[in-house]
Amino acid sequence: SQELEQSPQSLIVQEGKNLTINCTSSKTLYGLYWYKQKYGEGLIFLMMLQKGGEEKSHEKITAKLDEKKQQSSLHITASQPSHAGIYLCGADLIQGAQKLVFGQGTRLTINP
């Protein structure tokens, strides 16, 4: 079973619409990282969350970590074609270990 569950696995939205991707764990998330990947390429760092209740935004992307530090969400407002790609959440499940465990990824398609 997956230690980090991402949902949905794939998402198709109309350009301009908002969307949310979730990342859930049964264990405490000591560090939660969101990355974007285009198929066959490396990962682009988006945001890092470490404190319960923390929320960060960059341009039209907002990421939150819940108070219990077991769930994170990534929200994109007014989606654009440039947002298309695979979104991965990664987490430190062991404090201080720096060993990231990744979710399965969410493939986002933006339709014009």
Added chain:
Amino acid sequence: GAVVSQHPSRVICKSGTSVKIECRSLDFQATTMFWYRQFPKQSLMLMATSNEGSKATYEQGVEKDKFLINHASLTLSTLTVTSAHPEDSSFYICSANRGPTYEQYFGPGTRLTVT
């Protein structure tokens, strides 16, 4: 943001040969570098963690004699796939960070095809 490079980006080799992949942090010193493997349409799986000047720590199920990791300096780590077989064909990605409280920056990946 920090930049991590990988070389080569693509490599095709024959079964039984060895392949070396380099990972460099270009604008920062990386205390730790990580090697991941990604199969098509799957997520990343951590293979090993390497610290400069010490032996790499391998994840369970990863053969250390097959995947040799050398972390020669604070900006360079290499992964050598020895006696490669077709099942070793995969996308290998490295990452690096400045320290334990910093995010990991990923390289662009290396696609290995073993024929």
